[in-house]
C-alpha cells in the first residue's frame with residue numbers, strides 16, 4: 001500500500017493529519033508533523049504505518065507514546081472523560097539534510113533564538129516568507145499593541161475558515177502567497193484523494209445544545225495581555241454527539257456567558273472547523289466539573 005492510500009483509509013488520523021500526509025507523500029510539502037491515534041478500533045495501524053514508511057524509504061522520527069482521553073458522557077454538572085487510546089507524533093522528512101536542520105531548529109528554540117528558529121521552520125515546512133517574517137515579529141507585546149482581544153481571535157477564526165489546507169499563520173487574510181498555497185494544496189488533495197477532498201469540504205449542519213466552558217486568553221507570566229476584554233473566545237462542548245463523539249469547539253462572541261451556561265444553536269462543521277450560531281440561552285449548570293487526567297493532544301506545524 002502507498003502512503004496516500006494509507007492516509008485515506010486510516011482511522012487514526014484526523015482530517016488535518018490526512019491532508020498533511022497526502023501533501024507530503026505527493027511531494028507538495030517538504031517535511032511535516034502528523035499525529036496518529038491508536039485505539040481498540042485500529043490497533044494494527046502504528047505497525048502498518050511504520051512498515052509503509054520504511055518501505056517507501058521515508059526518513060522519520062516517532063515520539064514516545066502518550067495517552068489521550070475523550071468525553072465519555074455528560075451527567076448533571078460533570079463532564080466525564082475516559083482513556084481512549086494512545087497517540088504518537090511523527091516527524092516526516094524529505095531528506096537527511098532536512099532532518100538535521102529540524103534538530104538544529106529545535107536547539108535554536110531551546111536557546112531562545114526564536115527569530116532564527118521561525119525562519120528555519122518556515123523553510124522546512126514550506127511556509128510563505130511574508131508570513132514567517134510576520135510570525136517572527138508577532139511577540140505578545142506586538143499582539144497586545146496591534147489587536148484587541150476580539151480582533152485577535154476573530155482573525156484566527158477567519159483564517160481557519162478561509163485557508164483550510166494550510167497550517168501556518170497567514171500574515172494577513174489577504175496574503176497572496178497563502179491564497180495561492182491554499183489553492184495549490186487543495187488541488188493536490190483533490191487530485192490524489194478526490195472522495196476525501198469532497199467530504200472535507202462538505203458542510204454538515206445540525207442543531208445542538210452546548211455548554212460554555214473556559215475562555216481562551218494569552219498570558220505572559222500568568223497575566224493576561226488584555227486586562228480589558230471586548231469579547232470572549234469560549235470553548236464550548238456540544239451536547240449532541242457527532243460521528244459518535246462529543247466535540248469541543250471554540251466560539252467567539254461579544255456577549256458574556258457564565259461558565260456552565262447551556263446555549264441552544266446551529267452548528268456548521270466544515271473542514272477542521274465548526275461555526276456556531278446561538279439561538280437562545282437555555283439554563284446554567286452550576287459548578288461545571290471536568291473529570292480529566294491528561295492534557296490535550298499537542299499540535300504543531
Ligand SMILES: [Zn+2]
Pocket residue numbers: 128129130131132170171172175176177178
Ligand atoms: Zn503572507
